[in-house]
Amino acid sequence: MTAQNDPATPAAAQDRIFLGGGGEGYGVAQELLLKYGNRHGLIAGATGTGKTVTLQVLAEGFAAAGVPVFLSDIKGDLSGICQPGDPAAKTHAAFAARAETIGIDLAYRAYPVLFWDLFGQRGHPVRTTIAEMGPLLLSRLLELTEVQEGVMNVAFRLADDEKLALLDMKDLRALLTFIAENSAEISSTYGLVSSQSVGAIQRRLLMLENEGATQLFGEPALELADLMTVDPDGTGRISILVADRLINSTRLYATFLLWLLSELFEALPEVGDPDKPKLVFFFDEAHLLFNDAPKALISRIEQVARLIRSKGVGVYFITQNPADVPDTVLGQLGNRVQHALRTFTAKDQTDLARAARTYRANPRFPIEEAIREVGTGEAVTSLLEAKGVPGMAERTLVRPPFSRLGPAEESARVAAFAASPLAGKYDTEIDRESAFEILRARAGKAAAEASRSQEAVAEGAAGEEFSRGRRYGGENSSRRYEAPTRTTEPAPKKKSSSSRSDSVGEAFAKSFARQLGSKSGQAVVRGVLGTIFGKR
Known part of the structure; x- marks a missing residue:
């Protein structure tokens, strides 16, 4: 009819x-x-x-x-x-x-x-992306405080500036982890963010995931024309x-x-x-x-x-x-x-x-x-x-x-x-490169470069020690060993914070290199990598 x-x-x-x-x-x-x-x-x-x-x-x-x-x-x-x-x-x-x-x-x-x-x-799956949902509605969904909503706005602005596509939950989690581990550099550009606020948002995300919201975010996203x-x-x-x-x-x-x-x-x-x-x-x-x-x-x-x-x-x-x-x-x-x-x-x-x-x-x-x-x-x-x-x-x-x-x-x-004309269109979820994959690649590159730098420093130190041994106590030397005079080395110059012209990604890589210098720093890096790679 x-x-x-x-x-x-x-x-x-x-x-x-x-x-x-x-x-x-x-x-x-x-x-x-x-x-x-x-x-x-x-x-x-x-x-x-x-x-x-x-x-x-x-x-x-x-x-x-x-x-x-x-x-x-x-x-x-x-x-x-x-x-x-x-x-x-x-x-x-x-x-x-x-x-x-x-x-x-x-x-x-x-x-x-x-x-x-x-x-x-x-029914047909209904999906949207984190980016399309936006910080205002996400903050409402997560019941965030005003301060936490401010952090969410910083996260979205950072994603835009760094060209990090926010598609699903793991993208948002990776970005928030990135912000927590690099809060100093990010705060100097976008305003104060604290790891405590980020942690509160992460806990809210976990509650939302427990309610099944993970399936809402992703691709293929709903095309409005299919409703009309x-x-x-x-x-x-x-x-x-x-x-x-x-x-x-x-x-x-x-x-x-x-x-x-x-x-x-x-x-x-x-x-x-x-x-x-x-x-x-x-x-x-x-x-x-x-x-x-x-x-x-x-x-x-x-x-x-x-x-x-x-x-x-x-x-x-x-x-x-x-x-x-x-x-x-x-x-x-x-x-x-x-x-x-x-x-x-x-x-x-x-x-x-x-x-x-x-x-x-x-x-x-x-x-x-x-x-x-x-x-x-x-x-x-x-x-x-x-x-x-x-x-x-x-x-x-x-x-x-x-x-x-x-x-x-x-x-x-x-x-x-x-009999739906949309049969099969939304059934298979697509996981293309987005914030999670990009930040994981950056973390891997930064860790590899820092590791090579540490190896180079170690090799140089070993060579110098060998040379000292030849001079002061080598096998063919008749001179009595004398300890080298201890001198006070000048304190290293204080490094300025990352330039505002540097990308936050570069700042992140530099922080990895700095942190690899100590055991405590290595522990921090393991924590960061574990979070970004999803290995908690």
Whole structure:
């Protein structure tokens, strides 16, 4: 079935998505105009009130209109989009009755789906590089202090200056080790860094690796164009991030999705106000994005939300309470679907009143009361109308989904994955030369040169000792041995620190040569080499 014939986009209204309507006691049919689909949105409500079904209905509507969709499946119950709804299912009778009340045909169908998985087990692997993640998001992911974040920024700047590609975890570890062992030279150029701060970052990296984040970083990295594809029949493909395991690491989940949004913002060209979005992005459990977020990160999110719509991307936040979203971001969300809010505490009552005030009043009913009383599958909605004006709040019966409600059958999931046009593209990880290999080669070269220098010094000393023996106590000498007069050698001149024009790599090599002069220095070098070569 093509988008033009899909019940979600009736022939008489192909420029909009039908969300729902109602019979007696409900308002007019609610339709989301595609040209305002990139003005972002909010789906909110308590657990069990129908948020996931609303997300599924909107995703179906956008896909049917030829708009690619990205969403995260944190409970595993959105994979059913790849299968048509089942007339034999227990929910069919209720769905059929609702469809009749609303006045639509219940035409079950499947939608083209791409499965993605950060762990590479139930979907295409999703990777990015350390460099693409950037110091701000990495610091957020690692929960670094301000001082430690400064060290992270120094590391990225050093990598740029030294042309050290940061692709995966071992690259970042090698660079941080390099910084710790050469902190004096690096501090003189980039600002003070301490081995204690580096050690704290390394420990945070270890914790992150234990959560499975190692697989997120590497190549081939995700190409954004693969999230914005359309099926041959004109239906937008729905990319589903398998997140039922990922959600256990809430900070990794939120940081990855924020990185993806930031990449879309940075990479996509300006398109102004298109007739329909280029991509719609659903951010489930959105409160995780804002929990304990520093001001710099909140500012970044606000900037992305405000400006990414001009790139043709619509962002829809799904959360339990609108209060979870900062006002600066909430003000950017023009399309609202508010399911029931529970009021068990005084704070709940305050949040309910606050949510009601964000809607355009309807003289037919009090909005606060409606938000409290709507049942499962019902919502108070406000969608942008002509000229982007917020629509009047309406009580709405959300239409039933046309795809399968709940998890897909395993055979259907396997078939969808096998039929993916991206089959094989991301399966094999690539490990090209990067910071780890470059620093290891430099360390090996520096150690070899220092070793040759030490051997030359030793050979010279041995030759001099032999010559002394010939002069003072040789086999054919009749002179009595006299110890040479001990003289005080002038103290060696103090060497100046490495020139700012020297590369940090040269400074590193020099430090190796200096350190090889003593047993303690040799122990230090063994420690450095052991770290850089991964032999702890």
